[in-house]
């Protein structure tokens with residue numbers, strides 16, 4: 463028996479990192495999973511896994527989101543995982559990058575919720591799981607001003623939506639700490655010296671290590687399952703104690 467038997471899950475940004483680990487974990491627990499990403503080539507690595515269907519989706523395109531929602535119909539789990547990290551202070555982040563960050567990190571969630579929620583409300587069931595970050599209204603970090611602002615916006619959207627739909631659906635908020643994902647490695651390399659960058663990230667981890675994508679995916683399974691049915695709008699921090 464899987465913890466998500468009979469459920470349908472829709473996940474964004476599933477070609478790598480946390481989104482991929484979550485899509486795999488949902489499928490392992492018995493869900494039928496629509497795994498989506500802008501990078502179809504990489505996403506195709508998931509093809510052949512029992513229960514997973516892949517679809518190309520750019521979360522910044524409203525028509526693409528709406529078309530896919532119309533094709534798929536009612537889902538039980540909407541996992542909004544797409545995110546982009548703009549590196550720099552406000553002085554170093556151009557308006558174009560500000561707008562792009564907000565489009566990928568928060569407007570995408572507004573889009574998918576508008577596309578999928580009406581059918582979930584009609585069915586009187588289902589969980590929306592939105593990925594925010596400890597770097598938000600929770601904690602400041604250098605060179606993350608616009609990223610942190612967009613992830614704080616995720617907290618507002620999620621908590622207010624939880625209040626709006628509290629009688630029928632759970633809207634879950636999920637804050638991740640520093641997780642060893644491909645894009646985190648890329649950001650470390652971009653800092654010039656991978657070992658030095660890794661040491662600086664580890665120095666702020668009370669656990670002395672980074673989180674794994676599977677450790678985050680486990681919480682996504684819980685939040686998408688009926689086990690979390692009396693939890694809505696609460697923050698789930700998966701950060702190895704960084705924000706304590």
Ligand code: NAD
Pocket residue numbers: 474475476477478479480481498499500501519520521522543544545546566593594595596637638639640641642643644645646
């Ligand atoms: P990642 O950055 O390694 O991968 C992101 C995925 O998003 C890629 O597969 C990419 O192709 C896809 N993507 C990018 N733009 C897209 C678009 N417009 N439409 C659809 N897909 C798109 O992933 P990650 O580091 O595991 O992060 C996943 C989420 O978790 C993000 O929202 C991120 O902000 C959040 N998060 C990550 C960390 C961390 O340390 N890794 C910490 C806190 C929060």
